[in-house]
Amino acid sequence: MTQQITIYTDGSSRGNPGPGGYGAVLMYxxxxxxxxxxxxxxxNNRMELMGVIAALEALKKPGLNITLYTDSQYIVKALNEGWLNKWLATNFAKGKKNKDLWVRFYNLYTHHHIKFVWVKGHADNPFNNRCDVLATTAADGKNLLVDEGYEMDVNNLLL
Structure with missing residues (x-):
């Protein structure tokens, strides 16, 4: 029998752009x-994606059945409405953002069976709220990491 994993994710940024963080809760x-x-x-969108990526990278086996809950319409619509397939087919033409993370995500996504479910943010879902606390606490922390994909892309625009 295939294992059922439940994942909640959230991303946050203090300013857009600004310091940011992600949070994820994985349950089995x-x-x-x-x-x-x-x-x-x-x-914010990059951190929403990083929450999903980090959660999927933490899984040790391929072929899992996953229900992933997020308050990001950006992610849910990209998958459920086929946006990502179009972006991949056109190599992210017309300035579609976050190519580095979407490609990283897609390479993980293809190894599992994932159902994406949108949940209302900042509402009464305790797991979504926990992810929000994890994300905002991380964004407000010290020794923040460098989002190389974002900073490299911004730097290229300035050249």
Whole structure:
């Protein structure tokens, strides 16, 4: 029998761009794992994606059945409405953002069976709220990581 994993994710940035962070809660049976990290300069959408990526990278086996809950319409619509397939087919033409993270995500996504479910943010879902706390705490932390994909892209625009 294939294992069923439940994942909640959230991303945050203090300013857009600004310091940011992600949070994720992974659950399997009675086991639970929390993940988070903060970045010195990034965007909200990048952190939303990083929450999903970090959660999927933490999984040790391929072929899992996953229900992933997020308050990001950006992510849910990209998958459920086929935006990502169009972006990939056109190599992210017309300035579509976050190519580095979408490609990284897609390479993980293809190894599992994932159902994406949108949940209302800052509402009464305790797991989404926990992810929000993890993300905002990480964004407000010290020793923030460098979001190289974001900062390299911004630097290229300035050349």
């Amino acid at each position: 049976g009675d086991k639970r794992k929390e993940l988070s990290a903060g970045y010195r300069k990034t965007t």
